[in-house]
Amino acid sequence: MKKYNDTTYAILGILTTNCRSGYEIKQFIDNSLNHFWKISYGQIYPTLKKLEQEELATIQAASREGKPDRKEYFLTEKGKEVLKDWLEQPLKQLPIERNEVLLKLFFGRHQTEEQSLFLLEDYKQKLENLYQTYEGIEEGIARYNNNHSDAKYWLFTLDYGKRVTGAAIAWCDETIKEL
Amino acid sequence: MKKYNDTTYAILGILTTNCRSGYEIKQFIDNSLNHFWKISYGQIYPTLKKLEQEELATIQAASREGKPDRKEYFLTEKGKEVLKDWLEQPLKQLPIERNEVLLKLFFGRHQTEEQSLFLLEDYKQKLENLYQTYEGIEEGIARYNNNHSDAKYWLFTLDYGKRVTGAAIAWCDETIKEL
DNA sequence: GAACACATGTAATTGGTTACATGATTCC
DNA sequence: GGAATCATGTAACCAATTACATGTGTTC
Numbered sequence: 001m002k003k004y005n006d007t008t009y010a011i012l013g014i015l016t017t018n019c020r021s022g023y024e025i026k027q028f029i030d031n032s033l034n035h036f037w038k039i040s041y042g043q044i045y046p047t048l049k050k051l052e053q054e055e056l057a058t059i060q061a062a063s064r065e066g067k068p069d070r071k072e073y074f075l076t077e078k079g080k081e082v083l084k085d086w087l088e089q090p091l092k093q094l095p096i097e098r099n100e101v102l103l104k105l106f107f108g109r110h111q112t113e114e115q116s117l118f119l120l121e122d123y124k125q126k127l128e129n130l131y132q133t134y135e136g137i138e139e140g141i142a143r144y145n146n147n148h149s150d151a152k153y154w155l156f157t158l159d160y161g162k163r164v165t166g167a168a169i170a171w172c173d174e175t176i177k178e179l
Numbered sequence: 180m181k182k183y184n185d186t187t188y189a190i191l192g193i194l195t196t197n198c199r200s201g202y203e204i205k206q207f208i209d210n211s212l213n214h215f216w217k218i219s220y221g222q223i224y225p226t227l228k229k230l231e232q233e234e235l236a237t238i239q240a241a242s243r244e245g246k247p248d249r250k251e252y253f254l255t256e257k258g259k260e261v262l263k264d265w266l267e268q269p270l271k272q273l274p275i276e277r278n279e280v281l282l283k284l285f286f287g288r289h290q291t292e293e294q295s296l297f298l299l300e301d302y303k304q305k306l307e308n309l310y311q312t313y314e315g316i317e318e319g320i321a322r323y324n325n326n327h328s329d330a331k332y333w334l335f336t337l338d339y340g341k342r343v344t345g346a347a348i349a350w351c352d353e354t355i356k357e358l
Numbered sequence: 359g360a361a362c363a364c365a366t367g368t369a370a371t372t373g374g375t376t377a378c379a380t381g382a383t384t385c386c
Numbered sequence: 387g388g389a390a391t392c393a394t395g396t397a398a399c400c401a402a403t404t405a406c407a408t409g410t411g412t413t414c
Contacts, residue, residue: 013286
């Protein structure tokens, strides 16, 4: 089966929800996948165009009262197959995630300690803000979306974010102490 | 001050160690930064060329007995300043790290549970392998490099890797249970 | 001479962001 | 008329990988 890039699969996946247009897809990503996946318009529209060329989706022009016209995309059978095939593939390999703070800490070993401490404190602060953001979203879901069929999966991804972020915060604490 | 990309700063940083040539830089990265930063030759050589053009480094041809000739790079004062300036800057913002497993889990919500479990088990396995790799490197450092001035910093970065990976493993366990 | 480590580089391609450009519709 | 939201798209640019191309020196 022909291979596409992850952005293509992500958009195919989003088209299985009730998002139909480029604009709506962007909103969906910003609202639901934002903490582990983002895509810009500069990718969305060209990718949608390609989906049609590859016959993975069909386009339908739609005019809705009170709103500008838009193009609605629907997965074809082929599109559904391509998506399903991708969903079944396990990760090829764990990606190596660049970490600028670790890099600076490493090269800062001949700098002053204050400098390193400053970087770590700042990093910790940012991680804590992120953690709180996750908690806020989590509460929001628990309060208003508990019956939404996606709620369970949102909570899984938030839990992932919280655990990993929490571990990074703990590392900051420990490293600040040991420095 | 003019801005460069992270790859440029990383290479400036590596030039403060005793790595001097493109080949050596690549080896250093593969040996020491591999779990949170990697760069290919396709970036290294063009970047080194630019360093000289920008007067951040000077080149010296070096012939060493028993080895092919090579080019050795040395930071200029300007290069050191640019690096120092970068080292002092805190993170602009936390990067959003794409996570393919979370994405598949999310879109797999209308798939079978077995499918999701398979993905999670596989992910967990890969994370556990990574964790063991970290432990192996850690032991190696503790045993043979304890007096190396970089040892402390290597251990910091390994600790980071272990903590974050461990948190992800715990998440897998929990999610597998709750699915 | 073959295999392997050392060494440098470029070209094609992919993936992605940002800035730009345009326009409809609603509400104030 | 102006601001905000809805909506689609392209062009320029940046970052990065991969494949390709070449060559030296050592050891077996």
